[in-house]
Amino acid sequence: MTGGTDGPKGSRRRARGELEGQVLAAxxxxxxxxxxVVVHENLGDDDTAHTTVLTILTRLCDKGLVTRRREGRSYVYTPVDDRPGMAAAGMHSLLDDGGDRAVVLARFVSDLSAEDERLLEQLLHGDGPLRG
Structure with a gap:
């Protein structure tokens, strides 16, 4: 079953992993x-139950993407990495799972804009700006 389709009452089903991404963003x-509670408020989504947010946070902890520590009667959650670090890790994972690395990289590079090509070239030569 693929996500992103309308359900019986017209409510949109999320794509696989979409809610995890939204919870991380929140x-x-x-x-x-x-x-x-704060994560749920930051979602700004009244259709997602608080218990669903708790389940997603627990899954993110199990995957090593989020840590939690007890504070009073509840937990506080902290992402293990920032957005750029998480994106880079995802790119590495896709590259590792994509089969022929040369083909995957060639296809990736062939779709880059001219500006992104220049930036990548700068980074590969140690000249590019590294932020955050």
Whole structure:
């Protein structure tokens, strides 16, 4: 079953992993360790139950993407990496799982804009700006 389609009542089903991405974004938006309540508020989605957010945060902990520590009667959650670090890790994972590395990289590079090509070339030569 693929996500992103309308359900029986017209509500949109999320694509696989979409809610995890949204929860991570809400956690990053918190700017520091946050409770599930804060993450739920940052989602700005009244259709997603608080218990669903807790489940997603637990899954993210199990995957090593988020840490949690007890604070009072609840947990506070912290992302292990920032957005650029998470994106880079995802790119490495896709490259590792993509089969022929040369073909995967060639296809990736062939779709880059001229500006991104220049930036990548600068980074490969140690001349590019590294931020954050």
């Amino acid at each position: 956690l990053w938006a918190a700017g520091g360790p946050a409770t599930a």
